[in-house]
Amino acid sequence: MFGNQRRESTDRRVRRTRKAVQQALIELVLEKGYEAVTVTDLINRADVGRSTFYAHFADKQDVLFSNLDELHGLLRLAPAARPGTLFAFSLPMFEHLHEQRRLARALLGRRGGSAVIARGEQILATVVRDELLAALPPRSTPPPSLDLMVTCVVGAFMALLRKWADGEINATPAEMDAAFRAVVTPGVETALAAGAGRP
Amino acid sequence: MFGNQRRESTDRRVRRTRKAVQQALIELVLEKGYEAVTVTDLINRADVGRSTFYAHFADKQDVLFSNLDELHGLLRLAPAARPGTLFAFSLPMFEHLHEQRRLARALLGRRGGSAVIARGEQILATVVRDELLAALPPRSTPPPSLDLMVTCVVGAFMALLRKWADGEINATPAEMDAAFRAVVTPGVETALAAGAGRP
DNA sequence: TTTATAACCGAACAGGTTGTTCCGAAACAA
DNA sequence: TTGTTTCGGAACAACCTGTTCGGTTATAAA
Numbered sequence: 539m540f541g542n543q544r545r546e547s548t549d550r551r552v553r554r555t556r557k558a559v560q561q562a563l564i565e566l567v568l569e570k571g572y573e574a575v576t577v578t579d580l581i582n583r584a585d586v587g588r589s590t591f592y593a594h595f596a597d598k599q600d601v602l603f604s605n606l607d608e609l610h611g612l613l614r615l616a617p618a619a620r621p622g623t624l625f626a627f628s629l630p631m632f633e634h635l636h637e638q639r640r641l642a643r644a645l646l647g648r649r650g651g652s653a654v655i656a657r658g659e660q661i662l663a664t665v666v667r668d669e670l671l672a673a674l675p676p677r678s679t680p681p682p683s684l685d686l687m688v689t690c691v692v693g694a695f696m697a698l699l700r701k702w703a704d705g706e707i708n709a710t711p712a713e714m715d716a717a718f719r720a721v722v723t724p725g726v727e728t729a730l731a732a733g734a735g736r737p
Numbered sequence: 738m739f740g741n742q743r744r745e746s747t748d749r750r751v752r753r754t755r756k757a758v759q760q761a762l763i764e765l766v767l768e769k770g771y772e773a774v775t776v777t778d779l780i781n782r783a784d785v786g787r788s789t790f791y792a793h794f795a796d797k798q799d800v801l802f803s804n805l806d807e808l809h810g811l812l813r814l815a816p817a818a819r820p821g822t823l824f825a826f827s828l829p830m831f832e833h834l835h836e837q838r839r840l841a842r843a844l845l846g847r848r849g850g851s852a853v854i855a856r857g858e859q860i861l862a863t864v865v866r867d868e869l870l871a872a873l874p875p876r877s878t879p880p881p882s883l884d885l886m887v888t889c890v891v892g893a894f895m896a897l898l899r900k901w902a903d904g905e906i907n908a909t910p911a912e913m914d915a916a917f918r919a920v921v922t923p924g925v926e927t928a929l930a931a932g933a934g935r936p
Numbered sequence: 937t938t939t940a941t942a943a944c945c946g947a948a949c950a951g952g953t954t955g956t957t958c959c960g961a962a963a964c965a966a
Numbered sequence: 967t968t969g970t971t972t973c974g975g976a977a978c979a980a981c982c983t984g985t986t987c988g989g990t991t992a993t994a995a996a
Contacts, residue, residue: 549942549943551942551943551944552942552943555943555944586944586945587944587945587946587947588945588946588947589944589945589946590943590944590945590946593943593944
């Protein structure tokens with residue numbers, strides 16, 4: 539009854555309610571930032587009974603996640619770029635968030651919540667991890683420091699994203715992408731090449 | 738009356754009160770994690786009147802900051818290492834947090850607060866920035882992407898720190914330091930060397 | 937169309953948090 | 967000693983969360 543109930547409900551009332559709440563979250567986040575939005579705000583804006591809300595979502599964060607997982611698909615799409623290019627997600631990501639910059643700022647910026655960022659890091663980490671595994675020299679075993687590398691890369695990327703969304707950095711998506719890649723790629727590539735184990 | 742009142746108060750009552758509250762914060766953070774600590778908890782543990790608390794601190798975060806700035810000094814100490822070695826703060830930092838790991842976990846881990854992390858990033862950013870400036874080739878102007886680099890480096894480091902403090906990563910301080918350096922150093926060094934402007 | 941069911945409303949509630957205010961009592965510095 | 971500062975602590979308004987419950991309404995299926 540709670541949470542990650544992905545399958546579409548058969549009952550029109552359920553669909554209506556869930557969509558109304560999700561939409562309300564977006565609107566309110568744009569107006570006040572994620573942190574400042576309360577459940578009471580949500581049910582007022584969505585025009586939904588309090589008990590109804592809690593019948594569908596565990597809390598505010600649950601609404602967020604139900605809205606946020608779309609990004610996962612968007613990220614998994616990107617690595618279709620030419621192989622040999624690490625971190626293909628980077629540029630599309632910056633570009634996407636540039637178009638949606640109001641929402642991005644409200645979610646990731648100073649008034650955004652750590653929950654958003656934590657979730658983003660989770661999602662991104664799986665993507666980066668897969669990409670690094672795919673980029674390993676053939677017939678080699680993943681180095682034990684793989685997860686450390688993933689953490690580094692994700693941390694660097696998300697940090698850039700946050701500052702950028704916050705307006706502390708003025709740069710084009712291309713410039714952001716270039717900076718990210720410049721810092722991170724050389725180290726990762728040599729580490730991957732060097733860390734080749736036995737087949 | 739509020740906040741960053743660094744100079745020692747002349748009144749013993751003031752000193753007593755402030756110290757009691759700060760100590761209470763440490764104890765409670767160790768027990769519940771920063772996020773879960775409330776002002777009510779603080780004044781109970783410190784055995785201080787509610788009005789007294791608000792006469793000294795604006796809020797919970799204010800207490801934290803008054804306790805946290807000691808780290809700044811600790812970081813500025815490290816770069817006394819041999820020049821030419823970038824990110825000298827890294828290993829000492831990991832080692833220090835390893836000794837204080839209970840507190841580190843309570844502050845930086847999942848139950849720690851974004852305020853702690855944000856403050857840590859701020860402090861670390863100034864240190865990294867100074868270090869990069871000092872490591873520039875002589876008679877060159879800093880590249881415009883310097884702040885992007887700083888953000889990347891700080892982001893990567895703090896991400897490692899968080900996961901480590903959280904227990905998601907099992908590694909010695911030396912291993913953490915090595916991983917951090919392996920990913921970040923090559924990119925930064927070439928960027929610094931290449932970005933040399935005219936004198 | 938009828939009907940059983942599931943979803944909704946909304947008010948009310950208990951429990952928790954924050955930050956302010958007030959004034960008498962106590963501790964302090966001079 | 968004395969005038970000033972700080973402390974205590976209760977009481978307060980305002981807000982938030984999550985739960986409960988009985989009556990109402992929409993829906994899907996028969």
